Amino acid sequence: MLGRDWRAGELRVLAAALVIAVASVTSVAFFGDRVSQALLRDAHQLLGADLALQSDHPWKAQVAGQITRESLQLAQAANFISMAFHGDKNSLAGVKGVTENYPLRGKLRIAPDVPVERGPARGTVWLEERLISSLNAPVGSRIRLGRADFEVAAVLTLEPERSANFFNIAPRLMMNLADVPATGLIQTGSRVWYYLYAAGSPEKISAFEKSIQPRLERGQRVDNLESGRPEVRASIERARRFLALTALLAAVLAGVAIALGTRRFVERHLDGCAVMRCLGATQRRLVALYGFEFALLGIAACAVGVVLGYAAQLGIAAFLAGLLQAELPPPGLLPALQGFLVGLVLLLGFALPPLLQLKNVPAVRVIRRESGAPRGSALAAYALGMAVLAALLIWQAGDLTLGGYVVGGFSAAVLLFFMLSWLALKGLTHRRILGRMKNRSLRYGVANLKRHARGNAVQVASLALGLTAVLLLTFTRHDLVEAWRRSAPPDAPNRFLLGVQPDQLAQVKQFLEEKRIGKADLYPMVRGRVVALNGKPVNEADYAEERARRLIEREFNLSYMDSLPGHNQIVAGRWLDPNRDEISVEEGIARTLGWKLGDELSINVGGESFSARITSLRKLRWDSMKVNFFVIAPPPLLAPYPASFISAFRVEPGREQALNELAARFPNLTIVDVGAAVRQAQAVIDSLITAVEIVFLFALLGGLLVLYSALVATEDERRREAAVMRVYGASRAQVTGAQRAEFLAMGAIAGLLATLGAAAIGQLLARRVFELDLPPSLALWLAGPLAGIALLSLNAWLSSRKVLRVSPALTLRDSV
């Protein structure tokens, strides 16, 4: 029976829907499984020790002393970003200075994949492959870092910690910690992370951890094997959830396709069932018969889906290979089971309710055909399937709120699209509008919109959903990137200069003037941390939002100046009075941290604190590429503290040589090529997007399948209608014209809705996430409706060919 129904083509849509849903869910599950296995395997390597202590300022000597006193092994490291030079090439490098015994747990690996016991010897550096090629500095060559030269001794292929750092932008340069002072790179204003590593017996480690925990200062943290690297786990978990939700979107769409497909299957089998009932088949037997058929189909489709999902995750892993430093172990079996489970849920939830109607077919239908037609798609019948799917979505989202948003958002979108389609169909078929249409075919086709209103609204809504996804991934994504690029004016600075020391200020200024690099303002920069608000101590525990916690925990940049910089704008309060203890704060950080005009902040700079009142809020354009500060104070307040200077300026193409000279004369400076950084970030984002697109492809296929099954669902009716029209004298042109007009209108509505959806989501992303102005895109507004019209015109053409191929006598006899 399965073979017979398959050949009749009725089960193919069902099978395709199941395959897509299962493939989509398993691809993400397989990938997630591999990543978590890698994290588990590398747990001890993740830290490079049993305990890692991290600080944004140097550790006091007694902490290291305590580690050795308690007969634990000790290793140390310092991380910072700096410039490395080789000949006329230079590149930003993520420098890590380590003691020779680093790491205490796990091993470093150098090319060709050899594990080594000790870190780089003094006078040598190990570079990651990327850095070797950008500096053109092979093993054996000498590179310069700050004021010192080093021999490139090896290509670093693996380091602990790094394996879990999925998205590193600056390539690694590893050196001996004892060589760091000679470079002169760690100065006032440098952002350096200091690490202490400890290893030893579990009792001693835990005793030490207990004793150090209460003595940690702000900006200091202890990671153990259990906590691992929480931020790494958190970011991987977020990425996985996002992919999983997208995958489930495909599953939801597949569910809709399955429900539509099964309904048609049932409609076509009603007569057969009535006959079987006549011949004495019990209800139980009918259910068993079709249940078995569907179960067999489900198992086969799920198996194909799992295989396809496995292949797709290979693709995801390949696209992310550049970002994932770790080698991924092969996936386990659990994701396959998960896929089967989802397939089963879909089949039970969405195919069973209509299928069960078959058993209720009265035998009398054999005589009276009108009896026992399937009831309209009673929402209640699908309640179970929808509830289970909603539960799956919430489970994948990982928390109730996010899951609720996703479920709610998706349902709201579907409902909104459905309602808008329905309203548009009704509006278009209003008597007054119809009356004005002179063309007969057009009028007929448009009138048909109302006659098939419910079916058509489903079709329009599903087409609109699918198209929204496509438009978002193509036009809106492109527009966002373009808007971001354009938001920097053409004369925007393209280099940042960091770490200018006060005694270098005059020379650097003179150099920039001589080389006519243009007007470069050098701003003083002081690093500080907010310790109290209105006299009450603050710490990260006071904030729930992650961004707020990060802001309050870290040191941030303060500056002092007499007048408001031109690219800043005061939105509340007044500019600083130089004779009072006042500060001006960026409005965004004030909002995030809950600061208001008149609040008094206590700020700690290098161990000393001062207090000042907020007298103005400023609005900045971060995308202006100019130097910006969260907090600005009048000079008398901040000048006594140690400061370095920072500048942003524009170097016209062809004058980069001057930068090499600048870097050579002042090796402690860090020059950041904004363009290169943007390009690098873009590359990271691109590979992420590609990986997401693989999953989106499933969602898109799901959407198209819904569209197809929705169209097929009304096909029988359309065919009969065309036959009746022809019996009553409609020409071929009239039949095709009416169908074309109907589909054209539907395509236009769907395209318009999808365009609206993509544009709205695009604006939301631009304003809330990227803080950009996104001008309306002509291309999107043209392409969206056109795509809708083109898709449905193609369908109209195919469908009217089918309708006209058969003689009306045959069609009508079939439907008798």
Place this chain on the structure above:
Amino acid sequence: MNNKNVLTAKGIGKVVKSGASDLVILRDIDLEITRGEAVAVIGASGSGKSTLLAILAGLDTPSAGRVEIDGADLFALDEDARARLRAMQVGFVFQSFQLLPGYTALENVMLPLELADHPEAERLSSEILDRVGLGERLDHYPKHLSGGEQQRVALARAFVVRPKLLLADEPTGSLDADSGAGVIRLLFDLNREYGTTLVMVTHDESLAGRCSRMLRLAAGRIVA
């Protein structure tokens, strides 16, 4: 050929391929039907009567022979021209009504007039629905009408274009005796009022007896 003939068929044959062999459904059928006649075509199941009706309407094509409606050679015309001819001259009633489910009773009746772009489609349609006793149910959809009522809508749709020729295929086949009798009464009444020529396929001998002439079909031939 008599110019009083509304319908003339000459040497109609229909052969369909069935696997390797040919299946002969109709062979060498000649008939002439004059204006105002009511002709019943009777025969057992599979005798080919429905196929004959479809060919006479130009819904199906014969393997041999020719059909003229009001002097026009049906199969010398292309499909669209045949459709135009049907639109103006031929009405249909089917056993299974063939009302469009998405259309109201009124819209179903208006269909042939609208296809011909008739300016008064709505007025004429409501009048004839009134005539068949469904004046109160213009806006009802077929699923809300009984079988007998549905067939009356179908009759209204067939007669609304004032056809010269009405083709009916087992018009009471799906109805119980009472509503069947009502529909037949209405059919013959309308036939008289509109001066239509009727060709009706049926296997009901008593119904056939009410027609002015009876053609008996057996194994694809006219036997009486």
